[in-house]
Ligand SMILES: Nc1ncnc2c1ncn2[C@@H]1O[C@H](COP(=O)(O)OP(=O)(O)O)[C@@H](O)[C@H]1O
């Protein structure tokens with residue numbers, strides 16, 4: 001069965017936990033393990049934080065867009081901003097690369113996303129902003145027990 005939700009909210013840091021919890025509660029219907037849920041929440045935090053602090057440079061007029069589609073045990077998430085874009089995507093995805101070295105977990109956001117998800121694609125232009133697409137397959141053995 002296919003099930004989809006869309007969310008959009010102001011680029012304010014206090015909305016990071018709102019986004020994380022909302023996505024997690026939507027995904028809960030697939031009965032993920034605690035580890036899977038923690039990984040998904042961490043990935044949402046990283047991508048939303050990037051949209052707010054890098055894409056919109058903390059301009060609260062910016063809007064962050066999240067779309068989540070569930071297809072059986074596969075989760076597709078799109079996290080998008082219409083901010084400044086990424087100049088060199090390949091460079092930005094390197095571990096420890098950051099344009100804001102003062103931040104916590106500096107330069108590890110994309111690496112964390114890659115490690116916790118099965119697929120990640122990043123599209124970005126200076127005119128239209130950044131779209132991060134993430135796919136995760138939940139463990140099948142557990143789904144068979146349901
Ligand atoms: N949504 C975005 N818009 C613009 N630039 C981004 C975005 N996401 C990431 N970046 C760029 O990619 C770099 C690496 O991101 P990341 O791995 O999350 O590390 P960090 O956020 O700690 O800098 C950022 O420093 C920033 O330059």
Ligand SMILES: [Mg+2]
Pocket residue numbers: 046049050107108109110
């Ligand atoms: Mg980051």
